């Protein structure tokens with residue numbers, strides 16, 4: 001599977017525009033293509049995707065982790081041009097109108113494809129994405145507002161944790177990451193340096209333009 005970070009606070013590639021927010025394009029092993037969050041600004045989202053040669057027309061679903069603006073701000077512009085998608089929203093975010101189909105995810109897991117799931121909305125604020133691979137669970141997180149212990153517990157029900165990518169906010173309980181093979185803390189993650197020094201082999205830098213393959 002592949003994760004292409006198309007929107008992030010920092011830019012990994014100089015030809016992409018950094019902006020506070022997060023979005024990535026997830027392609028699973030069956031080649032289903034899902035947009036995880038949309039950043040804050042639709043013009044930046046679409047421009048970065050174009051620069052990375054990602055065709056937004058290939059996107060089948062949009063997965064919204066939570067209702068904060070830096071994850072949903074690009075959605076109206078995206079749907080304005082590509083309305084033929086199914087949007088998975090946590091129950092706490094109910095502002096989507098124009099998509100082909102809207103699925104509200106409550107506090108239990110939901111299946112999106114054979115190998116793609118939502119953890120369910122945790123703590124009434126945020127859902128995370130679980131992608132199953134032969135190596136284990138790849139977990140994509142927006143801001144990790146629910147406690148990381150809670151998110152990891154929900155994700156581990158699907159299998160052994162292999163990789164985690166996304167925003168981790170003030171997460172500091174580093175022991176929870178022991179055994180995870182790839183850790184890409186980006187977007188709002190406050191303690192990137194500490195995570196890097198705790199797990200130098202697993203650490204992977206993020207930023208717009210990064211493409212991770214697992």
Ligand SMILES: [Zn+2]
Pocket residue numbers: 066068143145
């Ligand atoms: Zn947030």
Ligand SMILES: [Zn+2]
Pocket residue numbers: 021022068070071142143167187188
């Ligand atoms: Zn955020």
